[in-house]
Amino acid sequence: MKSILLVDDDTELGELLQEYLAMEGFELTLAHDGERGLQLALTGQYDLVLLDVMLPRINGFEVLRRLRKESSVPVIMLTARGDSVDRVLGLEHGADDYIPKPYHHHELVARIRALFRRIDLSGDNSGAAGSRLLRVGELILNPSDRGVTVNGESLVLTGAEFGVLQCLMEHAGELVSKDALSMAALGRALMAYDRSIDMHVSNLRKKLGHRDDGNDWIKTVRSRGYLLVKP
Template identity: 55%
Template sequence: MRILLVDDDIELANMLSEYIQNQGFEVDCAHDGEQGLELALCNKYALVLLDVMLPTIDGFEVLKRLRAQSLVPVIMLTAKGDDFDRIFGLELGADDYIPKPFNHRELLARIKAITRRIEYINNSQPKAELAFADLSVCMHSRSAQVAGAALTLTGTEFAILHLLMQEPGAIVSKEQISEQVLGRRLAPYDRSIDMHVSNLRKKVAEHIENERIRTVRGAGYVLIGDA
């Protein structure tokens, strides 16, 4: 799989690129926002690693413009401890984030979690379809619908919806979602799952009035039908 790394720190980018390539991936690098966006829109990358602080246009603007045309998975590289960067990136459609400075092995684990999900979707059979109430998902085409209308979901949002639809009416914990969708254990005060579910809810609510994903405080989320 080919990965795009967008970071203006050339020395760090070169080190990361070499490390990731040694793990079996192909890596291209861009060192400013405009170049990164242009390359990301070429539709030849399985994943984009996107730094927030970039010259020409910052990472948030790159992600915003990218999401208008592409659902390629994106991992944001954020400043350590900056909750605003993390939350804002997730609101704009990032799949995951990792704060700088980070352990290269942890970054690799995040990359592999997303690429495994891509491979699973690509290798699934056409019959891998689920339906509940007015929702339906198809793993083979990576498509989702609500009340007959197509949902434009990021890979993470699609994976969460698919997980919830496997057991309608059953509570799915945040820990379970984090491990099965993001491929990592849920860290204390990590709001990434909340943001992904919030984005998913908003997209569903554009087409129907009825609530479909209910929060069970202290437990997780549950997919519900009409009362």
């Protein structure tokens, strides 16, 4: 049974979700303020964190910022519907995905299952058959331990960022569509006006820095997708 932490100050909603997710095979723990949520998230006991933006004591963005200093646990942000700023900020701070509130329980479960499918598939691919190192110039990715180095320096990536980079490296020099990257990183198809992959690529660019020739590792092909440039 997957263990999920919900950090949301809506106690009634939390209790309803706890019952509903239990019927779907998930164990849900509740935290009703940001401080308590951060404490629980840092214990390493949870497979996924559902994190609301508006929280008492510490808001969701600050919880995520502090959490990402010590943990790469998958995080789905719960954002106000139509508020694209919250979505962008959540992704910039290291959220794997987001879902706008109010949401239908079925929609939330679909997002959770999609993220877990991506994680489980990534784990399967890190076995003997998929454990070969991926190398593009000085950029090296090891599927077995999910390690990434560039010019000998280790990078700390979120699960979604790792999924995007692995997909791009497996198709180095080739155009990869945003839909394909979304399936690789989030386990779901891209939705209309969904900027998730754009933000994950933007975060990756910052972490990768420039190649030895001064150019970016990742090239944008407008309206089509991205490609990892071979040196």
